[in-house]
Amino acid sequence: xxxxxxxxxxxxxxxxxxxxxxxxxxxxxxxxxxxxxxxxxxxxxxxxxxxxxxxxxxxxxxxxxxxxxxxxxxxxxxxxxxxxxxxxxxxxxxxxxxxxxxxxxxxxxxxxxxxxxxxxxxxxxxxxxxxxxxxxxxxxxxxxxxxxxxxxxxxxxxxxxxxxxxxxxxxxxxxxxxxxxxxxxxxxxxxxxxxxxxxxxxxxxxxxxxxxxxxxxxxxxxxxxxxxxxxxxxxxxxxxxxxxxxxxxxxxxxxxxxxxxxxxxxxxxxxxxxxxxxxxxxxxxxxxxxx
Amino acid sequence: xxxxxxxxxxxxxxxxxxxxxxxxxxxxxxxxxxxxxxxxxxxxxxxxxxxxxxxxxxxxxxxxxxxxxxxxxxxxxxxxxxxxxxxxxxxxxxxxxxxxxxxxxxxxxxxxxxxxxxxxxxxxxxxxxxxxxxxxxxxxxxxxxxxxxxxxxxxxxxxxxxxxxxxxxxxxxxxxxxxxxxxxxxxxxxxxxxxxxxxxxxxxxxxxxxxxxxxxxxxxxxxxxxxxxxxxxxxxxxxxxxxxxxxxxxxxxxxxxxxxxxxxxxxxxxxxxxxxxxxxxxxxxxxxxxx
Numbered sequence: 001x002x003x004x005x006x007x008x009x010x011x012x013x014x015x016x017x018x019x020x021x022x023x024x025x026x027x028x029x030x031x032x033x034x035x036x037x038x039x040x041x042x043x044x045x046x047x048x049x050x051x052x053x054x055x056x057x058x059x060x061x062x063x064x065x066x067x068x069x070x071x072x073x074x075x076x077x078x079x080x081x082x083x084x085x086x087x088x089x090x091x092x093x094x095x096x097x098x099x100x101x102x103x104x105x106x107x108x109x110x111x112x113x114x115x116x117x118x119x120x121x122x123x124x125x126x127x128x129x130x131x132x133x134x135x136x137x138x139x140x141x142x143x144x145x146x147x148x149x150x151x152x153x154x155x156x157x158x159x160x161x162x163x164x165x166x167x168x169x170x171x172x173x174x175x176x177x178x179x180x181x182x183x184x185x186x187x188x189x190x191x192x193x194x195x196x197x198x199x200x201x202x203x204x205x206x207x208x209x210x211x212x213x214x215x216x217x218x219x220x221x222x223x224x225x226x227x228x229x230x231x232x233x234x235x236x237x238x239x240x241x242x243x244x245x246x247x248x249x250x251x252x253x254x255x256x257x258x259x260x261x262x263x264x265x266x267x268x269x270x271x272x273x274x275x276x277x278x279x280x281x282x283x284x285x286x287x288x289x290x291x
Numbered sequence: 292x293x294x295x296x297x298x299x300x301x302x303x304x305x306x307x308x309x310x311x312x313x314x315x316x317x318x319x320x321x322x323x324x325x326x327x328x329x330x331x332x333x334x335x336x337x338x339x340x341x342x343x344x345x346x347x348x349x350x351x352x353x354x355x356x357x358x359x360x361x362x363x364x365x366x367x368x369x370x371x372x373x374x375x376x377x378x379x380x381x382x383x384x385x386x387x388x389x390x391x392x393x394x395x396x397x398x399x400x401x402x403x404x405x406x407x408x409x410x411x412x413x414x415x416x417x418x419x420x421x422x423x424x425x426x427x428x429x430x431x432x433x434x435x436x437x438x439x440x441x442x443x444x445x446x447x448x449x450x451x452x453x454x455x456x457x458x459x460x461x462x463x464x465x466x467x468x469x470x471x472x473x474x475x476x477x478x479x480x481x482x483x484x485x486x487x488x489x490x491x492x493x494x495x496x497x498x499x500x501x502x503x504x505x506x507x508x509x510x511x512x513x514x515x516x517x518x519x520x521x522x523x524x525x526x527x528x529x530x531x532x533x534x535x536x537x538x539x540x541x542x543x544x545x546x547x548x549x550x551x552x553x554x555x556x557x558x559x560x561x562x563x564x565x566x567x568x569x570x571x572x573x574x575x576x577x578x579x580x581x582x
Binding site: 123125126127131133157158159160166168172175176179183184185186187188192197198201 | 398414415416417418419420422423424425448449450451457459463466467470473474475476477478479480482483484488489492
């Protein structure tokens with residue numbers, strides 16, 4: 001069986017185009033969507049990543065304000081900056097970029113991001129709203145998985161979907177999104193016992209554990225669709241996922257590559273979320289109500 | 292195989308005793324834990340249920356303030372009462388009792404319950420905090436399932452647990468609690484396809500769908516533990532769960548009865564949560580910090 005590679009690149013272009021079109025429509029009304037990215041590290045690859053968001057934003061007609069607080073920023077300063085950005089009408093979306101300085105509690109800080117500007121679904125309130133079906137932004141990576149499934153017409157309703165990984169940024173929000181789409185959702189993780197007990201009967205397996213080679217061909221059945229959310233940097237600097245591609249190819253019906261799969265869609269969704277946030281905020285202004 | 296009945300009554304007594312002991316310890320410091328129950332209906336069975344909470348609270352040394360706003364209460368009045376109770380230092384726990392008047396949006400109202408007083412885990416923020424591992428109260432029914440499993444020494448770590456039902460009050464919070472306990476968790480529901488595909492290989496099945504006879508002996512394997520969260524009132528007024536007890540008995544290793552199973556533990560947990568909330572709030576006062 002030949003395994004179809006599900007590239008995310010064309011989809012990323014489509015989403016970016018959609019963000020650009022909608023940003024332009026908003027701009028006519030005098031509102032240019034603006035994304036704030038808060039950084040507090042001197043880690044080179046983080047700055048590289050943030051600049052890539054900035055470039056993508058500019059390409060989509062979205063302002064990007066990078067708020068670099070330096071590697072010595074305190075939790076207090078970070079909290080106050082997040083509160084200010086949350087209150088500032090010209091800011092539509094806010095990302096708190098990790099890593100943060102040692103001793104700073106990211107889990108506590110994200111609670112200061114206003115839910116309506118929380119375009120990467122970092123605030124626990126966003127996750128809770130997602131769980132109860134209220135409007136909220138899912139983490140971009142979790143939504144990227146759904147967008148890829150939709151783009152390639154892979155149904156999940158009534159099907160057996162296994163998510164490997166129980167993180168608050170991927171596994172848990174993704175399982176909520178899949179439940180909303182009427183899948184039967186199983187969440188496995190490092191302590192849940194043999195993977196193959198669950199993955200062998202799955203229609204779709206999503207791997208988001210951050211462990212190179214975690215899922216191999218022996219874990220799946222012919223025809224399984226495998227979505228690889230892992231992004232692991234090897235000693236030589238190359239990027240690989242959580243899937244042992246070589247052994248999965250020829251068994252899986254389809255597989256997302258790393259790089260060029262889920263990760264390539266994520267940034268475009270941050271931009272689309274920013275535009276969606278800007279639109280909602282401008283509507284709320286027109287209605288004269290706080291968001 | 293004979294099926295053990297997992298009665299919740301003795302466990303309920305134990306939890307109530309624990310609440311009573313801890314309430315007494317707090318009372319020495321001059322603080323009597325207080326639970327507020329907000330009601331806005333003239334439904335008889337609801338008032339009967341609220342009085343049963345009140346009686347149980349009194350028995351555990353907990354004040355219970357029933358705030359009856361009548362069946363014509365508006366959303367605005369309800370919101371303002373919930374905000375006032377959230378701000379009132381003498382109130383430690385808050386329950387918003389359903390049903391609410393027609394047109395009133397319960398989902399929106401529960402957002403006004405302060406998370407530290409949200410002892411039935413109704414605010415989406417409580418659910419989000421549960422998901423990210425921050426301190427929060429789970430809905431009492433979801434925690435009741437965990438307490439029953441613990442009480443009868445039924446392990447879930449590394450085991451296959453299937454939850455039927457994806458509600459925000461049971462299925463979703465319970466799946467988070469089970470993940471925290473290292474289970475592999477599958478959530479099924481009305482649209483996820485044939486139940487037996489998932490339940491036949493499960494070690495533990497929790498049914499929380501609100502449908503009489505949903506799970507029968509044909510769905511499970513010898514040795515499965517079945518927890519029945521359903522509470523369905525039959526035309527003759529009797530209470531039954533979601534499990535067809537007759538066909539499950541003799542196949543399941545153990546089964547919670549309805550009534551007398553999960554439901555009987557729930558009220559005692561509301562009391563324990565109120566005492567836990569009171570303790571945290573008094574500690575926060577001592578520290579001089581807002582909770």
